[in-house]
């Protein structure tokens with residue numbers, strides 16, 4: 001029997017497991033160019049990630065005072081999706097320490113689930129291309145659970161995807177790891193402990209996200225989780 005305090009971990013994808021910034025930046029900039037907007041430097045794209053591709057593009061356009069009218073926005077969003085579907089794992093790779101740490105968790109029989117606001121199809125394709133698919137019991141994307149009564153995806157910051165991950169892992173104690181406000185809110189709403197990935201694309205300073213612990217590298221995850229017991 002392992003003395004590890006959790007039998008499952010829910011993991012955010014962008015900015016937590018994978019450094020997807022360069023491919024997301026290329027996709028958003030491709031769409032911005034189509035709309036006659038200025039390019040956004042990769043570093044700035046970090047602040048746009050976390051709510052899914054649609055929110056990313058909307059934030060970029062709004063920052064330039066652009067039109068959010070449906071007829072202007074929709075074609076650019078389609079351009080972004082089309083481009084990203086063909087170029088989503090060009091530069092994307094796991095952050096340092098991810099593979100080793102996932103190996104260690106698997107050796108302790110801790111179940112792993114990906115909970116992302118990316119569309120499930122994109123996330124699945126990227127995990128497949130990086131050879132990571134089999135490490136996870138389940139993958140829950142931003143569109144996996146359908147929409148709520150208000151027409152919004154049942155995605156983070158809602159508790160639904162975290163609770164579903166827990167159920168699919170058959171977990172008694174799940175902890176969550178993520179890099180944005182949405183991750184912390186979703187974990188809180190689900191009533192599970194949460195670790196902030198301070199090396200990720202944090203939309204505010206990592207220590208202000210309200211997580212139970214902050215890690216500066218994925219290598220620090222296991223000791224941080226033990227500290228939450």
Ligand SMILES: O=C(O)COP(=O)(O)O
Pocket residue numbers: 012013014015048049050051052053056115116117118
């Ligand atoms: O693609 C996004 O904006 C969000 O993805 P994440 O939930 O895996 O961080």
Ligand SMILES: [Mg+2]
Pocket residue numbers: 012013014015016049050178179180200
């Ligand atoms: Mg993230």
